[in-house]
Amino acid sequence: MIKLNQIAKHYPAGFGKVYVLRQIDLTIQEGEFVSIMGPSGSGKSTLLHILGLLEEPSEGEYRFLDEPVQKLSEKKRTELHRHHIGFVFQAYHLIDELTVYENIETPLLYKGVSGSERKSRVAELLDRFNMVAKKDLFPSQLSGGQQQLVGVARALVHQPKVIFADEPTGNLHSEQADEIMELFQKLNKEDKVTIVQVTHSEKNATYGTRTIRLKDGWMA
Amino acid sequence: MIQNYLKIAFRNLLRNKVYTFIHVLGLGLGISAFVFILEYVSLEKSVNQFHTNVDRMYRLVNVATDGASWGEVEPGWAALAKERFPEIEDYCRFADGIASGVMQKAEGGESFKEESIGYVEGNFFEFFTFPLLKGSAEALKQPNVIFLSESTAAKYFGKTEAPGKTLLLHNQFGKTTFTVGGIYKDMTDLSDIRYDMVLSLETLKSPANTNGNDWVRLDNLDNQYINAFFLVREQANYQELEAKFNTLRNELSQENDGIVFRLQAATNIHLAPSLNDPLLTTGNVKYVYMLAGIALLILLIAWFNYINLSTANALKRANEVGVRKVIGATQAHLIGQFLGESLLTNGLGFCFALMLVGTLQPLFAELIGKQVSLQILGNTPFWMYGLGLLLAGSVLSGLYSAWILSRFKVIETLKGKRTSNSRGIWLRKGLVVGQFVISTSLILATIVIYSQLRHLQTGELGINTEQLLVVSGPQIGKDSTFATRSNAFVQTLAEQSFVQEYATSNVVPSRYYNFRTSGFTQPGSKPKDELKSYAFAVIGDRYLKTYGISIKAGRNFTPQETDVEWNNNSKVMLNERAVAELGFSSPEEAIQTKIKWDERYLEVIGVVADYHHTSLKNSIDPIIFYPQKSAVYYSIRLTPEGMGDKVAKLEKLYKTSFPGNPFDFFFMDENYQKAYYEEQQYGKLFTTASLLAVFIACLGLFGLATYTVESRTKEIGVRKVLGASVSSVVMLLSKDFLALVGVAILIASPVAAYFLNQWLQDFPYRIAMEWWIFVAAAGLALLIAFVTVGFQSVKAGLMNPVDSLRSE
Structure with missing residues (x-):
């Protein structure tokens, strides 16, 4: 499903350039739950952003669903985001002006899903995450864990093939963190959603099926 | 979605109440200013356009060699033209000015001074589209018929039926009886022809009704006093017709004065079709364009x-x-999303504007001195352009913001990087500069206009206007005993202890001359000197003394000289300009010279010092003073104390001497001020416009300052922890904004100075654009900006750094 071939990322610095990632070869099959680990500055977030088509690699080839995607127009990229990719962020990144319900519904709006189907999908997710009572609250009225639950629900609502999670539990205390990780594991096992997460925590990595370690931009 | x-x-x-408030208030004010001015433009554009045949109507206009044009022509041309030129379907003439006088309900009854009155052609109500409420249009074809406007009829006859009643008019043509033939709807601001009452022109055909005023004969080709409108057949070429008129003129007219005929389309009589159209108009297209420009600028500031x-x-x-x-x-x-937001904000601004327009309508009508309303917008397609412009502006301003945001x-945004969009910053700076260029220019204009107005109002006229009151002479009872009664009245005036000075005259300063005429030469004149135009003022022997006008050479008229009959008089006085115009090198040289006026010779007995007869808006005309003991005006200088009481006493004396006449008077200084009405209007308008512009621009500045403080909270916190004082924080936050305003002042000053100088060129007596004007405007703009920004800066400076640092 995902295949990286000699991917590198560098930024110009002074007269030369600074490498953040070097010669990454990586294949992720559908249904995997991969954790990317490594110390601060090792390039794991950059790798996730490249995988999630938020950043373009400087060198190498990236095939997503068997298509080369390292140079895509913004429109094509949006297409892929709409249909196949879900994101979960450390800082949740919910839209403050929208209620829980509306936050979850928004990806479907952009995808052009009909009203009745939107209703049933959002309702289903609210029910599954036990958030029906909170559907009309705004993000600022929720705890961090609950906000991240909404974040996950939003990432799932358009039924993506893969979810990219950037330290999804980084802002949460351990109890909430475990809850989110268990949810990820369940999604991976029962719903066959591919998950790629960046994490600092060894414990979180154990929920996954495979761990990739990065150091100074190299894969260990 | x-x-x-x-x-x-x-x-x-x-959520962002402050910003919303700023947007809605600013847009609301901007849009309402725009709507008001649109109303005004619509009004001006629709004047005269309601006449059914307006597209085929032309006015005959005289154009002199110097480009000056006027609508008064000799009355004889109209009939001749209709007879000879097949293009002409019909004509209609009317004369104002010559008709004004005192209207009396019945012999010995109540009387009113009437100025808004004209003699009009019999077909007046068929030619023009003024709806009749009572009577038949045909009636006006008879002599001695008068038609009244609805409100004038009410003034004279109350609720009783006016048609059939008679009125007595006392004017220069003596006492004439008129029968009310009909009543018409009041003529509004939408028409340049506005009469309270119209008299049948047919009346003047009978010599019995003209009191020996031969010049008024309706077939004469010598005296220009009447307006002539022509209805031209469809498909007629008006330029060819114009040429025919000039051929006719050259064939029949005695005078060789270089004046030519032009035909002015009735649609262009109120507003010229373009800025450089030379023909006389009743409205002012420059003013309309300027107002429209100001409206647009204010709206621009809001966007x-x-x-x-x-x-x-x-x-x-x-x-x-x-x-x-x-x-x-x-x-x-x-x-789409952000554009929606901007349209919503603009929509709210629009609603607010409609509320403002509804509330402030009377104030605006007063400001421009016209009857305007929202309904007037329907008269022209301008409301559509206006709405289109509003929509385009909303969309464009919204689209730009949306584009910036969506890019x-x-x-970067997810990583929390503050994408410091450098182009955006420059644009913002540019727009702030733009706003303050507009605001500062308007402030400058306001200062200059008021300085010039003050200069005009307080300038040296060359005459003494203090405590000077002018009473119009009587119109009723001008029989054989009148001269004796007038003399007796003057004698009574002389006896009053509160009367310092008094004079009779045919003209008074601040009103126009008797007439202008050419044909004067002196023995040493050069060829073509006879084409020069002179103002003609008929005065009594006490005129110069009463007005404090000094005699430069020679002597004043004696009382005996003012008694000599018009055609037998052989003495004149000149002012200094006339002396120069005639080609004398000094006043002394002119004395005792006989100057020639057409066929007559007149001896110059005295030269008077130049004074501003009309107003300081015009340069001093060459004036020829002619002696007559006529009493069109009594000029009276009162002693300073207890004005009201003395006026009452005067009225009593006047009414005793001239029973039945209205006591119509004005103060000389006030009458001079009326000449500056237009400048006062400009002053008020620019004050309002600059207040609005500055206020809206400051709203924006306030918003930007708020934003700056918000985004620099942490920096300010750190600086305060490191020991920064409140004043240094205020300076830190204000200096960027003040620099922008400074740049704006540098741009606005020369640009505004250029246009204001152009405006000042119209005044022969004008202020210089002195340095203090620019300093004052700059100081004001900076002060206002500093206060606006300072409020937020001081708040930031006083903030407890612990709060700002913790919140991050």
Whole structure:
């Protein structure tokens, strides 16, 4: 499903350039739950952003669903985001002006899903995450864990093939963190959603099926 | 989707109350100024256009060699033209000015001075589209018939039936009886022809009704006093017709004065079709363009506010943009969303503007001195252009902000990088500069206009206007005993202890001359000198003394000389300009010379010092003074104390001497001020416009300052922890803004100075654009900006750094 071939990322610095990632070869099959680990500055977030088509690699080839995607127009990229990719962020990144319900519904709006189907999908997710009572609250009225639950629900609502999670539990205390990780594991096992997460925590990595370690931009 | 956008838009407006308030208030004020001015433009554009045949109507206009034009022509041309030129279907003539006098209900009854009155052609109500309420239009074809406007009829006859009643008019043509033939709807601001009453022109055909005024004969080709309108057949070429008129003139007219005929389309009589059209108009197209320009500038300031604040605020929403993009929004989605928000804000501004327009309508009508209303917008298609412009402006300002917002790079916004969009910053700075260029220019204009107005109002006229009151001479009872009674009245005046000076005359300063005429030469004249035009003022022997006008050479008229009959008089006086114009090298040289006026010789007995007869708006005309003991005006200088009491006493004396006449008087200094009405209007208008512009620009500045303080909270906190004082924080935050205002002042000063200088060129007596004007305007702009920004800066300076640092 995902295949990286000699991917590198560098930024110009002074007269030369600074490498953040070097010669990454990586294949992720559908249904995997991969954790990317490594110390601060090792390039794991950059790798996730490249995988999630938020950043373009400087060198190498990236095939997503068997298509080369390292140079895509913004429109094509949006297409892929709409249909196949879900994101979960450390800082949740919910839209403050929208209620829980509306936050979850928004990806479907952009995808052009009909009203009745939107209703049933959002309702289903609210029910599954036990958030029906909170559907009309705004993000600022929720705890961090609950906000991240909404974040996950939003990432799932358009039924993506893969979810990219950037330290999804980084802002949460351990109890909430475990809850989110268990949810990820369940999604991976029962719903066959591919998950790629960046994490600092060894414990979180154990929920996954495979761990990739990065150091100074190299894969260990 | 739209629902989702609207929801977000509303929630955002509610969340950012300060910004919403600024936008709605600024746009509301801008749009209401725009709507008001649109009303005014519509009014001006629709004047005279309601006549059914307006497209085929032309006015005959005289144009002199110097380009001056006037609508009064000799009355004889109209009939001749209709007879000879097949293009002409019909004509209609009317004369104002010559008709004014005192109207009396019945012999010995109540009387009113009437100025808004004209002699009109019998077909007046068929030619023009003025609806008749009572009577038949045909009636006006008879002599001694009068038609009244609805409100004038009410003034004279109350609720009783006016048609059939008679009125007595006392004017220069003596006492004439008129029978009311009909009543017409009051003529409004939408017409340049506005009479309270019209008299049948046919009346003047009978010599019995003209009191020996031979010049008024309706077939004469010598005296220009009447307006002549022609209805031209369809498909006629008016330029060819114009040429025919001039051929006719050359064939029949005795005078060789270089004056030519032009035909002016009736549609262009109020507003010229372009700025450089030379023909005389009743409205002022320059003024209309200028107002429209100001409206647009104010609206522009409001839209600049929108762009500035929404793009500044964009950084706050960058995260939202990033998230939306990640979950599948395209740039088009985002532009749609932000455009929706801007349209919503503009819509709210529009609603607020409509409320303002409704409330402030009477104030605006007073400001411009015209009857305007929202309904007037329907008269012309301008409201559509206006609405289109409002929509275009809203869309463009919204679109720009939306485009800036939607362009944010996902990864940067999500990483929390503040994409310091450098182009955006320059644009914001540019727009702030633009706003203050407009505001400062308007402030400058206001100062210059008021300085010039003051200069005119307080300038040296060359005469003494203090305590000087002018009473119009009587019109009723001008029989054989009148001269004796007038003399007796003057004698009574002389006996009053509160009368310092008194004079009779045919003209008074601040009103126009008797007439202008050419044909004067002196023995040493050069060829063509006879074409020069002179003002003619008929005065009594006490005129110069009463007005404090000094005699430069020679002597004043004696009382005996004012008694000599018009045609037998052989003495004149000149002012210094006339002396120079005639080609004398000094006043002394002119004395005792006989100057020639057409066929007559007149001896110059004295030269008077130049004074401003009309107003300081015009340069001093060459004037020829002619002696007559006529009593069109009594000029009276009163002793200073207890004015009201003395006026009452005067009225009593006047009414005793001239029973039945209205006591119509004015104060000389007040009458001079009337000449500056237009400048006063400009002054008020520019004051209002600059207040509005400055206020809206400051709203925007306030918003930007708020934003700056918000985004620099942490920096200010750190600086305060490191020991920065409140004043240094205020300076830190204010100096950038003040620099922008400074740049604006540098741009505005020369630009405004250029246009204001152009305006000042119209005045022969004008102020110089002195340095203090610019300093004052600059100081004012800077002060206002500093106060606006300072409020937020001081708040930031006083903030406890612990709070600002903790919140991060």
